[in-house]
Amino acid sequence: MTTCKADTALEILIGKWKHKILFQLMTHEVLRFNELKRAIPGITQKMLTSQLRELEQNDIIERNVYPQIPPKVEYSMTEYGQSLRPILEAMHEWGQNHIKHLEQAYSKAQE
């Protein structure tokens, strides 16, 4: 416990977009490339592609290519990827609470 292995988890979640991608895939089961792109405002194709590749390499998500024209590629979480769910949800919850916390701190500063 003296050494910190949270690095490993953070390495996978870090990046401006990865957790957002995972959130979409946690709530949608299966999504196509452009569905993800639409669901995540501001992300560029390049970023979406690279982040998906990294998540795929880490066995967090699965990439399914349908060899047809026009191409169709579906992304979904792997069973292993599901193990991240509690962490993501905990962070999500904590984040929401933190916003309240900030508001409280702000109103106290106004007194």
Place this chain on the structure above:
Amino acid sequence: MTTCKADTALEILIGKWKHKILFQLMTHEVLRFNELKRAIPGITQKMLTSQLRELEQNDIIERNVYPQIPPKVEYSMTEYGQSLRPILEAMHEWGQNHIKHLEQAYSKAQE
């Protein structure tokens, strides 16, 4: 739940060092500047200082200055900061498991 507030939590944890600092403070209650520096190999003074400042601004840690020569500054987690503990621990645990997962994937690749 459609929007992802995990951002907020990640913003606080992101950075190469913040989670390591928090881990030390989670396991040690109170630490002085140089104690932290020694406990986290590779970190520079500049990084330690800046990361501590950011955590302090987010009300995660507390900074206690003893006005004396030589100076003495102690850092500890705030009560609010303790709310991050479950997340850090979950990530730590997940990280350890992930290492095993990688080893399994590797040995399978060898078959």
Place this chain on the structure above:
DNA sequence: CGGCATCCATGACGATACTG
């Protein structure tokens, strides 16, 4: 549709030196 290749800006991070 779902990419990849290229170029470019920014800022996170680091090395080093100095200070009350």
Place this chain on the structure above:
DNA sequence: CAGTATCGTCATGGATGCCG
């Protein structure tokens, strides 16, 4: 002891254009 201050770097992320 616990910091600033300054400067340099390199990776991350972003904009754009082309392709099967």
